[in-house]
Amino acid sequence: MSRIVQLTATRRSLVTPMLFSALDSGLQAHLIRISRAREFADGQIIQQRGDKADGFWLIEHGAVRVGQFLPDGEFRAVALLGPGDSYGELAVFSGKPRIVDALSRGESRLRLIAAKPFLDALGNYPASSRALLGALSEQLQDTLSILAGLRRGTNPERLAGLLATMAGEAPGPAGVTITQQELADLLGVTRATANAALRELQQRRLVERGYGTIRIPDRDALAAHAMG
Template identity: 55%
Template sequence: MSEILQSSERPRRQRSLVAPMLVSVLDEAAQDFLRQRSSLRRFAPDQIIQQRGDKGEGLWWIERGAVTVGRFHPDGEFRRVALLGPGDSYGELAMLSGRPRVVDAISRGESELRFVPARAIEELFAARPETAQVMLGAMALQLQEMLDIIAGIRRGTGLARIAGLLVNLSAGAATTVTTTQQELGELLGLTRATVNLALGELESQGAIRRSYGKVEILAPEELALAALG
């Protein structure tokens, strides 16, 4: 068990909001195994990658670019729930449960993704049974993080919620997060005006710097304190 925890607790790279990490926790040999059995596909800006109701016949693994995950509503509006980047994967739950997809996914700009069929995962588990335990540990950790995120975004001021979201998007590091005010508002259920005011306050405190479509994290510690409300 200690080996499993070490694999799933390795130092994190930057991760997106509620980004699945089931592929990223695997060692290089296991990842190469999946690469050899996957197909690389390219998508244009705003191209639909998957739709709710599609069969979960495999998982998607982002090589380049970014993917917005959410749901199209009956009125045609798209509500975002996650922003995923290189190294992130998604679609594992539908694949493992044998149930249809529950979210839509759109390419955010040009992107390249690998489609890993379910049979490749099955072959990996058969060849290296320990990888199933590693991925199970990652799923448990991800569920804990998801519950923490849900608890956090449902309470506190708009400022605290925006700060908490940015902490998650940046994995608590000094880095640049590619996101718009509109996307931040949709992820948290806040108006764009509220997001703008919160970002302005965080910028005046020296925690961030805004630019078009990006938020630069300057002081992760200050941002984490602001998230506490």
């Protein structure tokens, strides 16, 4: 029986740890308690590049596409995030305007963790400060690794690496819920190019395509193909 991989804290397009998850559980509970929940419709803008970083977002329900709007109005996603994920913390720490746009993928519910209460409370949790440094270091290392992987190999190999990452490391078949346009955005190619790469992986029997879902019979074989 295959696992259907939704966009959750451990099954998303990015495998780096979210900073909120590194915080002490008591601090997490406190921040959630004083935060404000907001609901968004499918495609609704959650934040825009250039906005003041007045806090960061914690996803409670649904999924979020993070990326940037291009000059022609097209949205180019760079990450897909799901329940339990957080984003926007780096803008809070830097005190600079946001550099990414974010759109709701389907209906979603998020909490805005205000910047000042977060930074004030963090001072009372020194262990969380150290944990954040560790999570930031891992994020940077993983981001550099992902960038290096996306710059080498053929498009099918790059796609294989992306899908293997999203499938996680658990043994057995898995499924990734994602559209072809989202795959194209994450790879930085056209939808036609992503579809051709996906078709090649299917011909090699490394993936099976369904409606909005890509089934992966053998994650290790897919990861091996990504290495070229």
